[in-house]
Amino acid sequence: MSRVDSQDTARLILEDGTVYRGTAYGARGETYGEMVFNTGMTGYQETLTDPSYHRQIVAMTAPHIGNTGVNEEDPESRRIWVAGYVVREPSRVSSNWRATASLEDRLRQEGVVGIAMRGTRALTRRLREHGAMRAGVFSGDFAGRDTEELLAKVRQSPDMLGADLAREVSTREPYLVKAIGERRFTVAAVDLGIKAMTPYRMAQRGCDVHVLPAESTAEEILALGTDGVFFSNGPGDPAAAGYAVDALRGVLDAGKPFFGICFGNQMLGRALGLPTYKLRYGHRGVNQPVQDRVTGRVHITSHNHGFAVEAPTDGPFDTPYGRAEVSHVNLNDGCVEGLRLLDRPAFSVQYHPEAAAGPHDAAGLFDRFCELMQSAKGVK
Template identity: 75%
Template sequence: MTQPPPAILVLEDGRVFHGAAYGAEGETFGEMVFNTGMTGYQETLTDPSYARQIVAMTAPHIGNTGVNDDDPESSRIHVAGYVVREPARVASSWRATGSLGSALRAQGVVGIAIPGTRALTRHLRDKGAMRAGIFSGDAARAAERDLLDRVLASPGMEGADLAAGVTTAEPYVVPAIGEKKYTVAAVDLGIKSMTPHRMAERGCEVHVLPATATADDILALRPDGVFFSNGPGDPAAADDQVAALRGVLDAGVPFFGICFGNQIFGRALGLGTYKLRFGHRGLNQPVQDRATGKVDVSAHNHGFAVDAPADGPFDTPYGRAEVSHVNLNDGCVEGLRLLDRPAFSVQYHPEAAAGPHDATGLFARFCEIMEGSD
């Protein structure tokens, strides 16, 4: 077997990891983050929320089951780069239509295989997420100092407005499965395909709108409920989406948001957001519902969070609100709820195609508040 060419991963603080090229050869830049999921690498790669990020997988073997046509969460791979420890040499699954390495090459995704993914993860946990670059083939032959200069010249994530680059170009409709019960307007900030499917399973006809949709665009559908999706970038840069959501809240239409949608909801309520040290990315985050005490193990992909008072209800332009869910690892706000209007959000992913599925009941709750608003 032909040996892959050498590759180098360079972090903005000067830390360097040497390895072998995986996927496409060349160079790429992005925010260096890690994902702790042991399954679902295809869902991770195709999640639009990973735009402009280089993702390191902490699970040691990646690519064992290849890729298929059923599991992608969008039409293409969105990660800026990919870091693994041991890429599979063959794909072994009856569902596989190809290998992961071939898919990365076909879509021009530059990756690297390094023996030190554990060291990389520990470094990021200590120093925080940071800019990075992967260089392979001819690009890896430059001096490390020159490569570091190129990393330092690349854009960071703070202040990045990325939803426009991953949203749908045109509105489309996901029909209800079975009897139609509700019309939902879903604003695509980087939506995953499983999300409208979960709503369709519950009788929702989902009208997916571009991230540029205004409140007038949304309300023109006369929806029973409005949904804001996950997505990439800094919520502090999403002023247009905040304005659109405020128009929805002014109209009193039931609202549900997840991940980036939770952050937009927080801003619409007058709260701030901040960047987490290294973020939550994986399938194993324990989140507690403060009203019931129930703990869900949940899927996450976010580097920002809402700054909200956790010690009781607080006032907003739309009445009283409260923090509904908290992360039991670090106390991070994981959900918000209005007490006087039908609106709530969570910071995690209840659709979770790759699992876990503890939180899928949140879609039923959305349907309940739409039913109750009639």
């Protein structure tokens, strides 16, 4: 094929050989990752800085991205984690009083290779029909290279199955997020890819939150004199994070109140002896309907996960820690969205009750965690 001269040209190449062409956006170069899509209409800065997107190329289904630029208040972590970024129509200007830079400038600054293209709807439909797959974005010096050469590199890139990524995004050293106002509880939060809003939500409720590295042992977690233990969201295959499962089993053995979200829900499932599996294309966005099976109430929730727990949904089931049940289900596909133990103070959900940019239907789950800790204190 003839070489492309323009440095503004870019290509997105999927593992199955599908090629999309567009304009370079962000940094120029090459990047590889699992191709996924996000259906959120707001919150692109939170998406970019969510560690759960580590090693994924994210396509935004909202047609216009970058309108409000970026600021220093909304990031969910210390950096952008997405491997690449796909948008339909980048905003030409940033218009918000809090903006400190344009989105494209920030992408360039952090070396995130992206593409702006008209085919985001076709891309999303392909992923829904054929499942998430590996992909690459190519621009700059890579724009004119042979397609077959680039496709071969895509197919040689790492797969998400078996990927242990929580340790790559976790904090290296423990740190403390202090309670806002009077301190009521001490929480140990294991960082498997935690978002900044999560300890903040607990701090608002009077919790001193000790954020710990992903590989923290049960002994290290319990040594803090914690009233409760929290396991965060995070990237990768839950089957590869046996160290976190072992730590959680120690926490459950000690009878400490436990709350997990997203990856933390998968860790609870595996600690209970349940398998996890990879979803066809995952749930990523802020519009997933989830039903509480006890109350029947439906919450519209924020999601970012490509794996799920497989568990019986026809009633309580036995585990090494007593009876458990599926507490929440996704009304779109029946996916398990929550677990809870009936004989110990432990529960988890697959979605994000802390969601910045919304929705906030499920924010009361942090209150429920505090109630469990208060009840456990009352027993002592």
